[in-house]
Amino acid sequence: MSDWQQFHGPNAGYLIELYERFLLDPEAFDPATRAFFAQWQPELEAVATAETEGLDVTRVVGAARLIRYLREMGHLAARIDPLGSDPPGDPGLELVSHGVTLADLAALPAHIIRGPLASQIRDAADGVERLRQIYAGPIGYETDQIQNWEERSWIRDAAESRCFFANFDPDRQRELLDRLTEVETFERFLHKTFPGQKRFSLEGTDMLVPVVDAIIRNAAAAGTREVVIGMAHRGRINVLAHILGKPYFSILGEFHSPDYTKDTYLGWTGDVKYHLGARKAYRESGVSEMPITLSPNPSHLEFVNPVIIGRARAAQEKRTRPGYPYEDEKESVAILIHGDAAFPGQGIVAETLNLSQLEGYHVGGTIHVILNNQIGFTTDYQDSRSSLYASDLARGFEMPVIHVNADEPEACIAVARMAWAYRERFQKDILIDLVGYRRWGHNEGDEPEFTQPRMYERIRNHPTVREIWARELERRGLITHEEAQARIEAVMTKLQQAFELVRERQRLAAAAPPPPQTKPVVNPLRHSIYAKPISSQKLIELNEALLDRPEEFTPHPKLERMLQRRRQAIHDQGGIDWAHAESLAFAAILADGTPIRMTGQDSERGTFSQRHLVLHDALTGERHIPLHAMPQARASFAVYNSPLSEAAVLAFEYGYSTHAPGTLVLWEAQFGDFANGAQVIIDQFIVAGRSKWAVDPALVLLLPHGYEGQGPEHSSARLERFLQLCATDNIRVANPTTAAQYFHLLRYQAASLSLHPRPLVVMTPKSLLRNPRAGSSLNELAAGPFKPLLTLGSAAPPPSEVTRLVLCSGKVAIDLLASGELEQTNGSVDLVRLELLYPFPTDDLRQTLAQYPNLQEVVWMQEEPQNMGAWSYIVPRLQPLLPAHITLSYVGRSESASPAEGMHSLHVIEQTRIIRTAVQGSLEVHEAVKR
Structure with missing residues (x-):
């Protein structure tokens, strides 16, 4: 087989084009490319074919180039804006730009084109127009950033075969109208009943709900066992109602007069209705029950992204056996709904995307949806990003980006199906840019015409997507106008009945005394959940297991000598240093059957070369993890070096800990002062999540702290900030000074996971790691417990x-x-x-x-x-x-x-x-x- 035949369609044409340029100026190419073309020249079969068939090679190249441009750059001419703005376009999308005619296309050899539309393209009557409809219609595909040819080919075939538009029968079309009617009528009822109240309406991007519906339906049919969703406040109330099934009665009650007294405790604050989360058991015929979770999120928009990925990873892992936890990516899928201003504007998005293919953080692909209003609060897109599309950041992570007009229901559903199928096939992220508009201001009390008068003049006269779809179904003869109106009235009746029930309940509640609040018991450490004492003999056995090596494993001799000293050190007075105690604590916790996950920058070795949980063969580079090999382990142990991030990684571990409540999850800062790179996660999620959302994580933060002359950046973990955040038994903050104290603290935290889970913030040492005065004896580890x-x-x-x-x-x-x-x-x-x-x-x-x-x-x-x-x-x-x-x-x-x-x-x-x-x-x- 000739080398060139690995290139297909537009790529073959592009290769021919490059070869022609090589013949004119070989020195313009790098040595490797020159060598390739020098060897490849006699096998240029496409050119030879063109010559034997009497074709002009220049026109062959031009025709192939046009096809390539339409497939790769057609999105620049796609009609993806419901408000009708002109797309940027590109001269390369025109026939004349390539010096070819329709006759040239008809004469193209078949192997130049390839793909589902090869025969239509060669049929000059409608070939180019078909390509324009696919690549420059209501959907725009961006795939040229993907290096893997198989992925690009799959997307091309899917687009040109229109296979994801299939099976959209009349029942499905009417069902879509019902969904859009629910979405729109709900928003209009709220707008009329609670004028001026913030709700961050979904109107203008109503198709989000059917898009998520389609993803969930496909996920359930494929055997996925859980869906986790993250989003900001735009459209959240509608998603809560129609994706999570939160009753209208509950939502309207929160608008009318929220009741935070029921089943609460002192310190409970609750949160505004458009920050709350929910959980639903999804059921559909032929599909087993599948939970869907929408995580609560503060106003910090995209900071929930890594939290969701962490939750999805926790749902995918089986942690009941030694070694790394077994991962099954069918266990969960993550859906992230972004804002068009926030996606390029907040760095947490890039940090999260960077996690997607990393061993310790991947979840088999996340489906991203940009809820694109074409505006951020009052800021035009030209002032909020330096790129053409809101989605351009994603291109750097080699994921497909599909832009779709939010007023084109069939196209939106097809894109949602395609996104699921791509994720299922390639286990990678994919992004849908759902381009719509925002019917009202940023919140319903704003006047948007102050800052975007021309846009809102168009919006004021623009029909809703429900109206557009209802007219289309009327044109197709699937419903009548009266039937469409009856659907609206039916939803409005349900909403009005729910609201009347709310008012009646509020009237009865006003006459009854409020229930008493329960004050939390704030006990320094609850004796009832101290870890069970561990014998000296058991610790010695664990120590020996940690020092055992496979015969074929050759550790670094200097490191091995250092570690083997622990065989004697465990018997010496004060001989157990900090890292040694930590390893023994982990071993004891695993022996008790509690899984452990630990991450952080350089945490496998330890910033200060103290930990060495992962050993590397000095000859082969193979890895050995003693905590995996020890025979006493009854649960999984995972340790990963994290990327150079605090915010996304800490958020991931927070999400993981909330979704894996029986697992000891630890995050270690390289230096404690770097934790402030994740201050949003600390403030909004870790310390306040229990009061706002009744979420009980038990995440451990290990923050190296201590003044040793290393300057302002490597002295303080900002203890004062954590102490300022302490209230109502929300977290634990410790500053232990001996190895034994650290040992007991870790075991206490593991023991409290199911009985009294709380985040634990530990000021860990640097110079004390090896200071004899911080060392402990075997008896101190065995005696316990932790002493305040x-x-x-x-x-x-x-x-x-x-x-x-x-x-x-x-x-x-x-x-x-x-x-x-x-x-x-x-x-x-x-x-x-x-x-x-x-x-x-x-x-x-x-x-x-x-x-x-x-x-x-x-x-x-x-x-x-x-x-x-x-x-x-x-x-x-x-x-x-x-x-x-x-x-x-x-x-x-x-x-x-x-x-x-x-x-x-x-x-x-x-x-x-x-x-x-x-x-x-x-x-x-x-x-x-x-x-």
Whole structure:
């Protein structure tokens, strides 16, 4: 077979064109291309065929080029705007641009064309027009960004065969009218009944609901077991009603007078109606029950995208056996509905698209729909993006983009079917750009004609898609005008009945007293869900299993020596360091049957080369994961290096944890201060989701934190921000200082997954990872449990002699112990570490303070500046526990706009001052250190 025959249709013509240019100027090509054409020249069968048939090769090339242009660039002439604006067009789509005539097309050899329309194209009477109808009609296809020829060919064949327009029988056509009637009548009822209330109407892109319907129906028929949907607020209420089946009564009740008192607790706030989610059990004849979930989403638009992908991944995985979890992509499909201004405008979209083909994050393809209003709030598209289409970002990720006119119902349904079939065939993302308009302002209280008067003059006189489709069915003789009107009246009657029921319920509720709210019990750590104690012998067995290697595996000798030291270290006093304790905790959790998923930048090895959960063969590069191989494991363990992203990756793990409630899910920041790259996810989802949406994730955030002279960017995980977000038992915040404490904290979190799930924020160390003072013994791991407060134990001075108590949290305590300052106080100063910050261990701290009868002063010591760290959080909680005669003092860095000094020498000065002042209580120390 000749090399050129791997190129088909327009690609063959393009190859001939390139070859002609090569003959004219070989030096214009790179060496590899020149070498290819030099070898390929004698086999140019297409040219030879043209010559033997007496054809002009130039015209053959021109004709092939025209076909290629229509297939690849026809979208530039597609009529995808319902409001009738002219498409940008392209001269290359015209016959004259290629120097060919209809007769030239008729004379083309068959192998130049290929595809379902090959014979029609060669029939000069209508061939080009057929191509124009397909590629420059109400659908525009963008596929030239896809490198895989099989995918491009599949889309071409699907478009030209119009196979996805088939099976659209009269019953389906009438069913589509019913759906559009529900969508439109619902919006109009709300507009009339609640004038001026925000609802972010779907009108202008009503076909979204039938499009999602079609995807769901195809997914169910293909055996998919779950659908997860994410979207912003535009059209959400309509989707809740007609895709999720939320009763009209419930929705109208939220418009009329929301009731947040029923089945709630202190701290419950609820959310506005266009942020809420829902879940539905989808049933259709011949299809088993399939849950559909629409996740709640704040006003941050696209930030829900990776949350949905995480939920879809969790639904696809089986985590009940050791090793990586088994994935079945038929278990779920993700549908993401985007805004046309937000899709190119928010970076979280690009971060999410980048996850699509990564091992730890792929879900077998997501179906994206841009709900394209052609406007963002009041901003024209020319001011909101630097590209022609709202969808152009997707081209960089090699996914097909299909633009479709939202006023063309049959085309929209065909595109939805095609999107599902492509995802099913290639397990890749695909994007539908549903081009419509927005009938009202950004919200229903806005006047859009202030800023887009010409657009809204056209919209005001533009028929709805329901009207357009009803007229078409009347023309086809499938319904009468009276039947179409009767459909509207039937839906309106249902809505009016639901509204009357709402008003009656509200009248009855007004006469009854509100139910009492239940105050949550905020307990530092619930003793009833402590992890079961683990014996020293069991830990030794787990340790041995983690150090076992296959005979054929050759680890890096330096790394292996370091790891094998753990065989002895587990028996040494304080020999278990932080990463060793973490591995043992993971092993114990897996042995208990709890799955684990851990991700983060460089988390397989660990940012500080401390973890090494994944080993690489020094000779072959093959991977070995000891936690997979250990015989005691009864659940899956997954660890992945994440892409260089905080927002999308943390959101993914949040979504995963909400959909896999029995799994210990951990995300690790490379440095704790990088967590602020995901601040939206922390603020809007992780800490507030329970109060707003009754969602209970148990995600663990591992944030390296500690002042070691690495500058402002690698010192602070912004502890103060997390503490400011603590309320009503919403999260846990810990700052442990020993390996054993970390071990017990992880096991506690795993044990609480089913009984009392909460997100856990852990300030993890950097220099303490290998600091002997942070090491622990085997007995400390076996004894347990996690202690909210740590004292000096047997090394502490007699409580009766203590007049000054230093309270602190985190690494600064180890710095103080290492300084030797305590030894010079003759027992008058003691140190207590606050290991758990929220929930605040009030009772533990009260009992500890009561042990010091002669206490005169309590010092809160911290590394962070006074306006950061825990100080502002500690004062109102600690002060009420202190008798009036005891002074509460602050020792730490002064207030600052920056978290830390930029020079190591300045850091040493400040750190020394803080420790000496905390112990000695003399401001003169500060001056002495400065001198």
